[in-house]
Amino acid sequence: MGVVRNPGFQTPLWLWNGHWQTVYPALFRTVEGVVYRRERLPTPDGDFLLLDWCEAGPQMDDKPLVILSHGFEGDSHRPYVKGMVKALRGAGFSCLAWNYRSCGGELNLTPGFYHSGATADLDLVIRHAIGTGYRQIALVGFSLGGNLTLKYLGESRLRPKEVAGAVCFSVPLDLEACSLHLDKPVNRIYQQRFLKSLKIKVEEKARAHPAHVDAAKLRYATSVYAFDDLYTGPLHGYEGAGDYYSSCSARYFLSTIDRPTLIVNAANDPMVPEYSLPLKELERLSKVNLWLSSQGGHCGFLQRGAKNGPYWSEKVATNFLVDLMK
Structure with a gap:
């Protein structure tokens, strides 16, 4: 699928560089109307994960679910997560935004924390969702959560058939x-x-x-x-x-991803420089596509003229997942 540069995104003129495009949404965006139902999920090693559900209605076997993985030192209440949940919920998806160990407001019980490659926890969350009856599942990852999601998709021992694909934003592939x-x-x-x-x-x-x-x-x-x-x-x-x-690093797992996957990064991301992206490798992949915008910052992507509406990244994810889950 390859690399697509400048895929139709324009940032507001007053957000003139990658730093402002990163900081403004993180500090000043508010997202109303997202109400979570929290669940505490035990882990096999005696720890727990905190899951925040925002369901679209009475669950049915054919109702699609999107599982969202937040970024480094983030949680399910960050504006970029809640904005995505609101957009996807409006399109008819149920959402599950999970919190990594030590995130979500409670310190976890085991000596370890979370990390960029802790795919066993993501797998536990996915299989828990399948166990509740969901049969169509897509993944959305942000930053560290994007790396985690892509690594998960590239690991052959994982990937239940219910997982249809993923879209990830601002991913530190290296x-x-x-x-x-x-x-x-x-x-x-x-x-x-x-x-x-x-x-x-x-x-x-x-x-x-x-x-x-x-x-x-x-x-x-x-x-x-x-x-x-x-x-x-x-x-x-x-x-x-x-x-x-x-x-x-997810870059070492991209070639074994066998589900439709979209990665969206910005060339002016202050935390994920363009030179760190394996562009030549991505050009050769059949299931993974990278959209590389010149603007957007890190987990920003505030569209010019959007005002209080959904961000460009939320529109991209919604369109991609609607097509994926037809």
């Missing part, structure tokens, strides 16, 4: 390249925000699991790369950041 890019001075504001949230969780974890989590190492976690090297990698069975990134 985790190492994006992590190093965050450490550039121009991007420090994002990195420091992530680290502030992560360090609070590590301190709580250290109190709950002192034998597994050492908060004293936090003084060395001066970047996301360093944090992943000290905590994310070792806590989840990887030797360090390099091993974690090479094992979990």
